[in-house]
Amino acid sequence: MAWGAFILALTSVPNPNLPGGFHADKLGHFAMYAVLGALSVRALGPRLAARALVGILVGAAIFGVFDEWHQQFIPGRSLDRADWFADALGATFGVMLSAAVRSRRESST
Numbered sequence: 001m002a003w004g005a006f007i008l009a010l011t012s013v014p015n016p017n018l019p020g021g022f023h024a025d026k027l028g029h030f031a032m033y034a035v036l037g038a039l040s041v042r043a044l045g046p047r048l049a050a051r052a053l054v055g056i057l058v059g060a061a062i063f064g065v066f067d068e069w070h071q072q073f074i075p076g077r078s079l080d081r082a083d084w085f086a087d088a089l090g091a092t093f094g095v096m097l098s099a100a101v102r103s104r105r106e107s108s109t
Helices: 002-010 021-043 050-071 081-108
Strands: none
Touching: 002 021, 002 050, 021 050, 021 081, 050 081
């Protein structure tokens, strides 16, 4: 939850002047949501069913939609579907990576 609040705080900054333009913005969205996905998997405990992983992905995607929606009310920001796509891809990466690491640890113990 704290990471979600951090994401909302960062995306509420008016007129962000990010170096690197379009690609840096998308990479930032991807990275923030990858961390969100990974932390969500970790927060739900050691044994997760595939349904739980799908639930995390759906939840992260919905959170990304809300985040993009709220940005249209911030000066210098806008609702951007490409940002949401980067959010969803990042969450997917974070969930899959975290689940793979968890699976590897469980199989080696």
